[in-house]
Amino acid sequence: MNTTTPPPPRTIRRWRQYLADERAEAAVYRELAGRRDGEEREILLALAEAEGRHEAHWLELLGDQVGKPLRGDLRTRMLAVLARRFGSVFVLALAQRAEARSPYEDDDDATSAMAADEAIHEEVVRGLAARGRNRLSGTFRAAVFGANDGLVSNLSLVLGVTAAGIPAGAVLATGIAGLLAGALSMGAGEYVSVRSQRELLEASIPNPDADRALPHLDVDANELELVYRARGMTAAEAADHAADMLASLHARGEQPAPPAAEHAAHEAIGTGIGAALSSFCFFASGAVIPVIPYLFGLTGVPAMIVALVLVGIALLGTGSIVGLLSGTSPLGRALRQLAIGFGAAGITYLLGLLFGAAGV
Structure with a gap:
């Protein structure tokens, strides 16, 4: 058995x-x-x-x-x-x-x-x-990276001037000035970037006024073919597409289609002022954290320790989010973000010590 x-x-x-x-x-x-x-x-x-x-x-x-x-x-x-x-x-x-x-x-x-x-x-x-x-909207990504920029840059600034030995009131003023300067710079840069994108787009999108000329084109000469060839089509593709366009135009009673492409593209890019305000707020939300202990009256080493702890927690958070969005280890990205942020702050602190010792 x-x-x-x-x-x-x-x-x-x-x-x-x-x-x-x-x-x-x-x-x-x-x-x-x-x-x-x-x-x-x-x-x-x-x-x-x-x-x-x-x-x-x-x-x-x-x-x-x-x-x-x-x-x-x-x-x-x-x-x-x-x-x-x-x-x-x-x-x-x-x-x-x-x-x-x-x-x-x-x-x-x-x-x-x-x-x-x-x-x-x-x-x-x-x-x-x-x-x-x-x-995910570009605004969300901008929030994470903008806040991270504010965290690292203002922490480095605050630690650097603290190490140089300047008074606590001056450290607070420097931190607030760094927050405003960085946030304004980010906002201005984003405004210029978005405006430039929109202007380039406007220069590239076909002029809607040209549609009014379509019903009057010589079908035999068909200048519309040249438009499509200029946009990268072969001669045969341009001829077919132009013929289809003219046939469609006549079928609609010689009424050009509404120019929706420009509006859709502008919607995707957004407005310069909206992007500028977003960047300003995102950067400021990170840059304010290193200043918090000084706002509550802490000075010297205790203020630096509290600032490091607060910024460290925030860096771990933004790093984890980046890790999740990229499909990699949240812990690994969090620790990498922490190491980069504290590394930059540490270098600035050492430079502040050198400048302070030199009496600069």
Whole structure:
């Protein structure tokens, strides 16, 4: 009589944990799907269905040893909570990292198809997260990077002048001046940038007044072909496109189509004043943090320590956000941001000490 040796308890526990994790991951995708519609919803539900197939594999191996259901790992359970509450690109970025940590590649009890599924799931979630990142407004990105600029530049300025030995009142005045100067510079630069973009756009978009000439073109000569050839079409493509345009024009009763391209492009760029105000506020929101201890009357080393702690927390926050948006480790990006910010501040502090010692 053939008997099958039951798997050891350690193996049973591993299979049961895999089963719990698959159920938890499927729940994450269903929660995310519940906050979306259309194609994204269908993709997320398909991912949940795939996790269900993996769940069936572990159920089959466990047989009557399934036992009491376990809880998924802490990360996956936290993802489910976040997906239920927010369903944002940040959750997708975390889900992408979770898929990348799949152990199936090195586990003989998982099928090669399951390992391949997990690798492809990572790419699917990466694609969905990329859609979300692209939908994030430029204003949000500008907020993160503008605040970070304010944090690092004003912390460096405040520490530098403190190290040089100037009085606390002068340090506070310098910090406020640095905040205003930096914020105004950022705002002015953004205004010039946006205005320049709009002016270049206006120079490149076809003149809507030219449409009035279209009904009167000589169809045989068809100067419209030259317009399209000047824009990069071949002679044959230009001829076909010009003929289609004239035919469409006559079908509309010789009424040119409204020039919507310029309006849409201007909407995408935004206004110079709006961009300038945003940049001013973003920079100022970061630059004010190093000044806070001096505003409350602290001086010397205690003020510097409090400023470093406050700025360090803010740098860790902005670094984590950058990590999530880029699909990389939030902790790694947070520590990198902290190291860069404190490195710049440390160099400025040492220069302040040198200038102070030299009596400059």
